[in-house]
Amino acid sequence: xxxxxxxxTRKGEKQTLEGVDGWRLMELLRDYKTGxxxxxxxxxxxxxxxxxxxxxxxxxxxELRDEEEAKLDELPSWEENSRLSCQIIWGEELDGLTLTxxxx
Amino acid sequence: xxxxxxxxxxxxxxxxxxxxGAGPVGLFAVFELGLLGLKARLIDTLDRPGGQCAELYPEKxxxxxxxxxxxxxxxxxxxxxEQAAPxxxxxxxxxxxxxxxxxxxxxxxxxxxxxxVHVAPVVFIAAGAGSFTPRRxxxxxxxxxxxxxxxxxxxxxxxxxGSDLVVVGGGDSALDWTLDLLPSVKSLTLVHRRDKFxxxxxxxxxxxxxxxxxxxxxxxxxxxxLTGKNGGENGELTAVTVRSKTGSTTLKADRLxxxxxxNIELGPIADWALDLEDGKQIRVGTxxxxxxxxxxxxxxxxxxxxxxxxxxxxxxxxGALAAQEAFRIARPNEKLRFQYTTSxxxxxxxxxxx
Numbered sequence: 001x002x003x004x005x006x007x008x009t010r011k012g013e014k015q016t017l018e019g020v021d022g023w024r025l026m027e028l029l030r031d032y033k034t035g036x037x038x039x040x041x042x043x044x045x046x047x048x049x050x051x052x053x054x055x056x057x058x059x060x061x062x063e064l065r066d067e068e069e070a071k072l073d074e075l076p077s078w079e080e081n082s083r084l085s086c087q088i089i090w091g092e093e094l095d096g097l098t099l100t101x102x103x104x
Numbered sequence: 105x106x107x108x109x110x111x112x113x114x115x116x117x118x119x120x121x122x123x124x125g126a127g128p129v130g131l132f133a134v135f136e137l138g139l140l141g142l143k144a145r146l147i148d149t150l151d152r153p154g155g156q157c158a159e160l161y162p163e164k165x166x167x168x169x170x171x172x173x174x175x176x177x178x179x180x181x182x183x184x185x186e187q188a189a190p191x192x193x194x195x196x197x198x199x200x201x202x203x204x205x206x207x208x209x210x211x212x213x214x215x216x217x218x219x220x221v222h223v224a225p226v227v228f229i230a231a232g233a234g235s236f237t238p239r240r241x242x243x244x245x246x247x248x249x250x251x252x253x254x255x256x257x258x259x260x261x262x263x264x265x266g267s268d269l270v271v272v273g274g275g276d277s278a279l280d281w282t283l284d285l286l287p288s289v290k291s292l293t294l295v296h297r298r299d300k301f302x303x304x305x306x307x308x309x310x311x312x313x314x315x316x317x318x319x320x321x322x323x324x325x326x327x328x329x330l331t332g333k334n335g336g337e338n339g340e341l342t343a344v345t346v347r348s349k350t351g352s353t354t355l356k357a358d359r360l361x362x363x364x365x366x367n368i369e370l371g372p373i374a375d376w377a378l379d380l381e382d383g384k385q386i387r388v389g390t391x392x393x394x395x396x397x398x399x400x401x402x403x404x405x406x407x408x409x410x411x412x413x414x415x416x417x418x419x420x421x422x423g424a425l426a427a428q429e430a431f432r433i434a435r436p437n438e439k440l441r442f443q444y445t446t447s448x449x450x451x452x453x454x455x456x457x458x
Contacts, residue, residue, distance in 0.1 A: 033382075039233045039368055045160040046368065070302035073274045074365035076242040078297065078326070103242070104367065 003095035010035025010101040019090040025051075026086035035101045042086035044071050049085040054098035061088055077102050119145040119194070120434045122214055122224040124201050124373075127155020129404030129419030130230035131184035131193075136427040138191025139443075139451055142434055145194040145224070147201055147216060149235040154181035156232055159366070170417060180416075190456040196220065200235055204376050204400075212399060226430040229386060229395070229402040230419070235371045239364035241272070241327050249330060252339030254360045258285070266290050268356050270344045272327060273363030279303040279311050281361060286320055293321040293355050295346050323355070324348055330360070373406075381408035392429040393422045399433055401426040 003019045007029065017032050026049035029036035040046040044067050053061065058081055064072075068087050072078055082102065088094075121137055123130045126148035134144045150159055157166075157177030165174045175183070199216040204227065207213050214222045238256035240246065246254060255263065258281055269289045271282045274296040280303070282294050294311065299322075301308045314320045325348030333340040344357040370384060379387040379396040385408035386395050393401050403426050404419035412418070431440050445451045452458035 037233070037384075039156070040160050043161055043164060047365065048368070066302075069300075070275070073297065073302060074239065074363075076239055076327075076362075076364045104369070 003090075003092045005094060005097040005099065007032075007034050007098075008100040010103070019092075019094060021091060023090045024086050025049075025088040025090055025094075026084070028090060029085055029101065036085065038086060044068060044084065044086070047071050047075055047084060050075055050077065050102040051083055051085045052079055052100040052102055053081050053083050055081050057097055057099075060093075075102075117145070117221070118223045119143050120224060121145075121226045121228055121430055122147065122212070122222050123228045123230055124148075124214075125155060125229065125231040125404070125406075126150070126153040126195060126197070127230060127232050127404065128157055128180060128184055128416050129232075129423055130155070130228070131181070131188050132420045133228055133230060133403060133423035133427065134188040134191055134193040135184075136424045137430060138188070138193075138454060139445070140427055140431045140440070141454065142226075142427070142430060143193075144191070144228075145196065145222060147196045147199055147214070147222070149198070149200045149237070151197050153185055153195065153197075154178065157181050159236060166416070168415065168417065190454065196222075200371065202372050204372075206397075206399075210399075225399065225434045227400045228423070228426060228430070229373065229400065229406055230404045230423070231370075231373060232405045233368040233370075234373065234406070236366040236368055237371070238362075239367045241362050241364070243327060243330060245336065246330060248336050248339040249332065249341055249360070250339070253332075253341035253358055254330070254339075254362070256362060256364075258361065261285065261288065264289055264359050264361070267359040269293070269359045269361065270295060270355055270357040271361045271363070272296070274298070274301045274303070275363060275365075276303045276307065278361075278363040279307045281363075282320070283307065283310055283314070286314060289359075291320075291356070293323055293357070295323050295325060295327070295344075297324065297326050299324055321355075323353055325353070327362070328352055376400075378402075385412075388422075391425070393426040394429060401430065 004016050007015050026038045030038045037048040039048045068084050072082050120142040121144045123144050123146040126146040130146050137144050158181050162178035199218045201214050202217050203215040205213050211223050211225045212227050264285050265288050267289050268291045270293050272295045286292050315322045323346050325346040328347035329345040331343040341358050343354050345354045381387050386402035388402050388407045390409050393403050395402050403422040405414045443451050
């Protein structure tokens with residue numbers, strides 16, 4: 001079975017993309033050119049991989065750690081469903097995940 | 105040169121190569137240019153060398169520098185500075201390059217946001233992912249307030265004296281400036297979206313004490329709206345509205361200071377008519393790493409060519425090759441001689457080791 005996720009890209013296009021086990025979600029979003037840059041490579045330094053997760057999915061993702069929450073604090077575009085996609089590792093359990101790439 | 109092109113020597117500073125960006129790749133380019141006898145001047149928006157290495161991950165180890173199994177971003181920066189030192193590079197920090205143009209004499213002219221003018225026959229763009237700029241609040245119509253009543257940093261304490269100040273943020277910058285400015289303002293309200301702060305514990309304690317003693321206020325929430333005199337057309341702020349879970353609060357305010365961290369953006373480089381890839385990277389050839397404009401080179405993370413990898417080591421290689429062509433442009437009447445540092449007494453003299 002292929003595990004997919006649904007993205008609204010930074011340009012506003014809706015796409016369904018295939019996950020790759022063990023990849024950071026940030027890396028997938030960057031590879032698929034959805035508008036995510038991931039400048040710092042997943043070190044929680046740049047916050048350039050900011051996404052909004054479908055509220056139904058929030059509780060099903062790995063829990064927010066203090067370091068991620070502190071980085072999210074900096075973002076003027078923060079919402080209740082904000083996450084940094086570098087902190088989410090892809091696995092089959094995420095099949096159907098729905099998210100939106102946050103503005104710059 | 106026509107009078108219009110004349111730039112007084114007081115404000116014009118000439119060099120061989122202007123390097124935009126003082127990150128690892130810009131610093132190593134100084135070395136490669138120096139071996140060829142070319143002088144370099146580096147301009148960076150940050151207040152120190154190192155670029156992302158210094159700003160994003162100074163303490164984190166880097167494992168993929170050839171010959172150095174592990175090194176932190178800060179130490180790598182220090183070592184590159186040491187390696188470049190014999191060539192006496194000049195640095196201009198806290199300045200962003202705003203304009204790049206070609207002069208009638210064929211050289212390039214760069215003007216920074218501080219109004220400085222630099223002139224050189226060759227420009228290296230080594231700007232990484234672009235320049236670090238403060239993130240702006242996501243509100244409509246804030247432009248008139250910026251620099252007048254809305255600030256992203258404190259340059260002059262006097263700008264805030266006697267004001268009704270609102271500070272937004274929950275990190276060290278927000279809390280440090282809150283405590284620093286508190287004695288000199290009329291009123292101060294700190295706004296943060298939660299009641300947890302990631303600043304140093306003693307700073308958080310001091311802020312909480314000030315709130316408990318009634319010397320300042322704390323409001324939990326997010327910026328919702330700015331209100332100004334005559335609709336804010338002159339940038340005169342009168343109130344800040346904060347949205348929280350329980351509703352909106354409007355605070356009397358004539359100064360607003362927000363600390364949303366730094367964003368990296370391509371900035372003015374996008375307007376220089378260079379061929380870009382995906383609007384974010386500068387296209388170069390892999391022989392000279394020259395852009396679509398001869399004399400302007402792009403090295404490091406900022407460039408793109410088929411097979412490009414954003415690695416520090418790739419940027420070092422790119423700088424070495426670009427330096428060769430830079431020599432041909434800057435010294436058109438001299439012959440380029442390829443030499444090794446191990447055997448050339450000329451290179452060793454330039455390195456100040458012989």
